[in-house]
Amino acid sequence: MPKIQEILSGAAAIAKGMGVTIKEMMNPVITDDYPDAPPKFQERYRGLHVLQRDEDGLEKCVACFLCSAACPAQCIYIEAADNTAQERISGGERYAKVYNIDYSRCIFCGYCVEACPTDAITHGHGFELASFNTSTLIYRKEKLLAPLAPGQTGKVKLDHPVMAETGH
Amino acid sequence: MADLITLTIDGRKLKVPAGTLVIEAAKQAGIEIPAFCYYEGFSLQAACRMCLVEVEKMPKLQPSCTLPAADGMVVHTESPKVADARKGMLEFLLTNHPLDCPVCDKGGECELQDMVFRYGAGESRFTEIKYHQDEKQWSPLVYYDPARCILCYRCVRVCDEGLGVGALGLTYRGVAAEITPSHGDHLECDECGWCIDVCPVGALTSGTYRYQSRPWEMNHTGTICTHCADGCKTTLSVRNGAIIRANNRDRSGYNGEFLCVKGRFGYDFVHSGERLQSPMIRKNGKLEPVSWSEALAAVATKFSEIKARGGKFGVIGSTRTTNEENYYLQKFARQGLGTASVDHHRTGDVPALIDALSGKTDALAAMADLYQAKAALVIGADLAQQHPLIAYQLRANYRHHKMAAYLVNPGASREEQYAKKSVHAPPGKEMEAVASLAGELKGHEDLVVIFGASLRGEGVRQLVSFGDTLGIPVKYVCLVDYSNSRGAMDMGLVPELLPGYRSVREAGMEPGLALDEMLAAKDLDALWAVGANPLESAELASSAAFVVVQDLFLTETARRAEVVLPAQSAYEKNGTVTSVTGEVQKLKAGAKVMGTKADLEIMGLIAKEMGLNLGIWSPDKVFEEIRRTVRGYNIPLPVVATGGAAQTTPVNGRVPAMPRPEHIRPSGDTLFTSGTLGRYSKRLSSVMEAPGELFKG
Ligand code: SF4
Ligand code: SF4
Ligand code: SF4
Ligand code: SF4
Ligand code: SF4
Numbered sequence: 001m002p003k004i005q006e007i008l009s010g011a012a013a014i015a016k017g018m019g020v021t022i023k024e025m026m027n028p029v030i031t032d033d034y035p036d037a038p039p040k041f042q043e044r045y046r047g048l049h050v051l052q053r054d055e056d057g058l059e060k061c062v063a064c065f066l067c068s069a070a071c072p073a074q075c076i077y078i079e080a081a082d083n084t085a086q087e088r089i090s091g092g093e094r095y096a097k098v099y100n101i102d103y104s105r106c107i108f109c110g111y112c113v114e115a116c117p118t119d120a121i122t123h124g125h126g127f128e129l130a131s132f133n134t135s136t137l138i139y140r141k142e143k144l145l146a147p148l149a150p151g152q153t154g155k156v157k158l159d160h161p162v163m164a165e166t167g168h
Numbered sequence: 169m170a171d172l173i174t175l176t177i178d179g180r181k182l183k184v185p186a187g188t189l190v191i192e193a194a195k196q197a198g199i200e201i202p203a204f205c206y207y208e209g210f211s212l213q214a215a216c217r218m219c220l221v222e223v224e225k226m227p228k229l230q231p232s233c234t235l236p237a238a239d240g241m242v243v244h245t246e247s248p249k250v251a252d253a254r255k256g257m258l259e260f261l262l263t264n265h266p267l268d269c270p271v272c273d274k275g276g277e278c279e280l281q282d283m284v285f286r287y288g289a290g291e292s293r294f295t296e297i298k299y300h301q302d303e304k305q306w307s308p309l310v311y312y313d314p315a316r317c318i319l320c321y322r323c324v325r326v327c328d329e330g331l332g333v334g335a336l337g338l339t340y341r342g343v344a345a346e347i348t349p350s351h352g353d354h355l356e357c358d359e360c361g362w363c364i365d366v367c368p369v370g371a372l373t374s375g376t377y378r379y380q381s382r383p384w385e386m387n388h389t390g391t392i393c394t395h396c397a398d399g400c401k402t403t404l405s406v407r408n409g410a411i412i413r414a415n416n417r418d419r420s421g422y423n424g425e426f427l428c429v430k431g432r433f434g435y436d437f438v439h440s441g442e443r444l445q446s447p448m449i450r451k452n453g454k455l456e457p458v459s460w461s462e463a464l465a466a467v468a469t470k471f472s473e474i475k476a477r478g479g480k481f482g483v484i485g486s487t488r489t490t491n492e493e494n495y496y497l498q499k500f501a502r503q504g505l506g507t508a509s510v511d512h513h514r515t516g517d518v519p520a521l522i523d524a525l526s527g528k529t530d531a532l533a534a535m536a537d538l539y540q541a542k543a544a545l546v547i548g549a550d551l552a553q554q555h556p557l558i559a560y561q562l563r564a565n566y567r568h569h570k571m572a573a574y575l576v577n578p579g580a581s582r583e584e585q586y587a588k589k590s591v592h593a594p595p596g597k598e599m600e601a602v603a604s605l606a607g608e609l610k611g612h613e614d615l616v617v618i619f620g621a622s623l624r625g626e627g628v629r630q631l632v633s634f635g636d637t638l639g640i641p642v643k644y645v646c647l648v649d650y651s652n653s654r655g656a657m658d659m660g661l662v663p664e665l666l667p668g669y670r671s672v673r674e675a676g677m678e679p680g681l682a683l684d685e686m687l688a689a690k691d692l693d694a695l696w697a698v699g700a701n702p703l704e705s706a707e708l709a710s711s712a713a714f715v716v717v718q719d720l721f722l723t724e725t726a727r728r729a730e731v732v733l734p735a736q737s738a739y740e741k742n743g744t745v746t747s748v749t750g751e752v753q754k755l756k757a758g759a760k761v762m763g764t765k766a767d768l769e770i771m772g773l774i775a776k777e778m779g780l781n782l783g784i785w786s787p788d789k790v791f792e793e794i795r796r797t798v799r800g801y802n803i804p805l806p807v808v809a810t811g812g813a814a815q816t817t818p819v820n821g822r823v824p825a826m827p828r829p830e831h832i833r834p835s836g837d838t839l840f841t842s843g844t845l846g847r848y849s850k851r852l853s854s855v856m857e858a859p860g861e862l863f864k865g
Contacts (some may be wrong), residue, residue, distance in 0.1 A: 064270035065382040080379045094379040095272045117270045 041125045042142060046108045048126030048161035051144045052115055054091055057152030059145065061099065062092035067112035067121050076112060080114065085123035091142045092118070099141035175241040190232035193218055201245050202254065202283055202367050205320040206233035209564070213531065216320055217257045227529055229253055253286055255429055258289035262301045264343055266315045274370030276383040280318060299343045299438075306355040306519055308854040309375045309433055310364060314346040322349060323363035330426075331551070332563055332585050333357045347371075354799065358839060359429040359855045360556075360593055365415050366425070367823050371690035376851060377413040382407075389758035390811055391416050392745055393737035394488055394651045395430035395842045398423075398557035399535075401749025402431050404739060409760035410740060413437045420534055421712040422753070422813045428556035428631055430842055430852065435739060437848040438759050444734035445763035455722075455732060460765070462774075466779030467731050470714050471694065479693030481507035482686030482713075485606065486699025486767070487515070487650030488845070490743025490755060491788045492790035493767045494659035496696055496782065500771055504780045508672055508680030511853035512661040513700060514832045517624035522669060523823040524632035525860070527646065533616045533643035534815045535749045539565045541643070543572040543604070543823070545614035546621035547598050547631070549647055550862045552582035553838045555748070558618060558645070561585065572612060576601045577623075579863030595622040599630050606638065614641040621647065625829035648748055648841065649736065649835040655746035658798070658816065664825040668799030671824035682831045699735060701781070701844045718767050721848055734764045737845075741766040743787040744808060751813035752803055807811045838862060 032039040043045070052060045061079035079098035089095035112121050131137055148154050172183045177194050184193045191201045194206070204216035212234050220229040229250065232243070244250065248357070261280065267491035269275045270778065284290055301314040319338070322348065328334040334358035339348040349355040364372040394402040399424040405413040414435050416425055445465030448455040471521045474481065483501040485494050494512075501510045516631040525531045538544070538561035543658040543759060561583065565571040566586045575590040576582055576598050584590045592600035609615055615638065625632055630645070634640035648654050660667040663679040670678055688694060692710035698718045703725040717729040740743070743755050743766075765773075772785025783793065792799050803814035835843055838860030840852050852858060 062271045063379070064275070065385060068269065069382070069384060080381070082379050 005051055028119035042136050045064055045125055046110050046123040047124035048124050050122050052122055053146050057148045057154040059090040059095055060118045061096045062090050062118055063094050063096040066115040070111040073100050073105040073107050075102040103137040103139060173239040174578050175237050177243045178245055183671045184237055188237045189233045190237050193237045195457045197497030199245055201232050204318055207322050210325040213237055213321055218254055220253050221245050222250050252850035255289045258284055258287055263319050271445060272370035273373045273378060279368035282375060291701050300630055302845040306349050307359060309359050310355055311373045311375060313371050316369050317347060318366060318369055319345060322366040323372060326366050329567060331358055332582050334859050341400040352740055355852040358387050361432040380412045381407050383625045389756050391758055392753045393431040395434055397648045397650055397748035399753055400427055400431050402427055404758035406758045410439055411759045418811055423557050424558045426557055433851045434849045436851050437845055438737055438739050440848045442762055442848055444680045450730045463731055463733060464777050467716050467774050472778050474693045475505055480691055481509060482507050482681060482692050482695045483510045483702040484683055484702055485512040485656055487653045487656050487698045488738060489767050490745055491655040492787045494656050494661050495794050496768055496771050496790055498660045499782055504782055508663055508677040509686055510661055511663055511683040515653050515834050516621045516646050516827050517628055519644050519827055520625055520628040521644055521646040522819055524629045526822045530641055532750055532818050533645050534751060535572050537616055537643055538562055541614055542618040543615045545554045545574045545617045547576045550581045553860060553862050574605050577863060581863060587713060597738055616643045618645045618845060621832055621834035624832055652745040654748055654750060658746055662827040664827045668817055669819045669823045684831060684852055697725050703728055718770055720787055723844055733770050733791050735767045736764045750816045752808055752814045752816060754808050
């Protein structure tokens, strides 16, 4: 009887489909619960930039302008300045007095990260950039810098072994 | 012309004069042979071994910087053997060279970087700890980092041979060898920064440009130095409207790479915190900032009122504003205000020279002539202090062509180092000393005479008649002090003369008051000072005078003014200026300072406000009018437009009226001072050599 056959094959198809559904229900969830829970990132996800610090908390950026030269969107603006004996900001001879990234232009290509000779600029995992006002999309150095780790002061004493060795 | 020989470089047959160095012959054919120590125009070193080339039939590679081209020579500049040798030399240079490129000012325009990029010696086989010496500050303007120095001696040679200063030398040996300033730990020199400019690497860095930027981050504008009258071309490097470096990249030949401390470092006045950025009007005895329209209206109303009642105007022009502005100002004064009292701070008697040379052609020397002349006679000028470019040209001429220099000065000057003869004569007694040199001067093929402001009026005529008795071609330079002093005179900013050395009587006027007379006139109704500071050293006798000042700073004169209008400096505007040798060159705006206007625009707006029709006030239009109407200024436009220097054809005829020579007041500026402007350049006064002294050698 064709009718019974139809019912049986329909039931089989449903059972097969439900099988897949039930099997997937048993598997771990791979979608994110954002915004109810923070999203998870792949290690190399290219999000908002972070300007890194060295072990002493000094800024790694030496204001070499290479990231800004590499940037195809020309969104990095830097002004360099001299480290002085009284005030040492970075490990090198110079530091970035001003370091801005214009996120209304940045295309998250990662060229700046590749160009950086001191591994100062990196892509972090920040992504919540949306704004009603594009002028707030220009992020200043203060906003991009990695926070100081506990115990770091961001200042180096002049008798620090590194300082003594290089004579700075 | 020496005999031509034929040689082959990289398969190309070239004809060059016998004795030409192979490196130069290659350059003429557009083949670049890399070199660190070779520097055109200076003594040879053959120390860096980068210019090694392969010459057929010679067993070893040859340094092309010391190898004279010979007939039939076959040279290969890029053979594998050559590339290998260069790579080897680079590896040696890098053994102790730090990996500083990211923080090194030279990065991006470093010759060592370029060479390593080209020949690839990036990987080092040297694993020992690098020998290191710390960076030193030699002066507020010059820093030296021995670790980066490749000992090419360019700095040593330009300072010694080029300038005659000789402030740099070499100390220690081997890896410890380094350049040392003659005063041990610091420099006492001209602070010209040329050593920094020629350094192929980042060993010498400038205290002002240091860490400011990267070469590719700046815009470059070729313009003319605004300090002395020598008219050096300079290239301003600008970032965000601010000048952060000046060096000359224009090779059209006027000053080569030369710049003195004022040209290279003295641009900081532009961004001085004391720049005026808003018009001001005196209200209740105090200068208060007001809008442009209010200030311009105030000037126009008052000028119109004084003009209507036939009041007495005094108009003082600038020695630094453009030819267009000077022309427009005198036109404004004579046609617009109806006054003949127009003057500027005169620093040399140019009209007397032009008058004395009447009937002669080719008697005014151009800057290039100073490098070619067989002999030079300098009268009353400490060239190294007052006219650095002229001093440099003469020294280069001596170095390359053994030019004979004769000096008649009140005291010692640096030119005595190489002068054939130097006579000390007090001002007023120069002509006797000059006469005593007649015998020797006659013996040369030609002569250029350079004289300062101590010779004026009759003195200049005596000098020219003396030149006539020598029987050789003589060319003259009448020294004036400021960047457009010559242009101010040419454009008729004097009571007696219209532009082009025509008498004011041609315009139906009698000569008006000279600068000093305006200040002394008790009944002066208005004083208009455009880029001038006459009250720096004098009082204004008329207490009721309405004073209008256009300037960059609140000068002594501006402090006395009723209306002050903030003007632009030469680095912020377009136009032309005329150098001490009468060569017209183009200014191009580089920097920007908010709130200011060019003097030409200010004058144009006042004219408009007064309802005067003085023509369009754009620099190009006014220059066109100058070319049409001012004698001598019908110069070829393309030369000026493309950044060249065009000498104004001398006015060949008697000058119909003589400005009175007693109103000439030389500025007395040294290498480290620059009139009122110099006071606002912190850098010029920051060096220990400032303020400098004349005739001390
Ligand atoms: S972030 Fe890196 S590449 Fe960019 S200026 Fe700083 S050191 Fe140079
Ligand atoms: S001198 Fe040149 S190669 Fe040396 S650190 Fe500076 S930029 Fe790099
Ligand atoms: S700044 Fe000029 S004068 Fe001074 S050491 Fe350098 S080249 Fe010589
Ligand atoms: S300081 Fe510069 S110009 Fe002088 S020797 Fe060293 S590398 Fe050459
Ligand atoms: S010589 Fe005169 S024109 Fe040349 S850079 Fe020095 S001050 Fe300027």
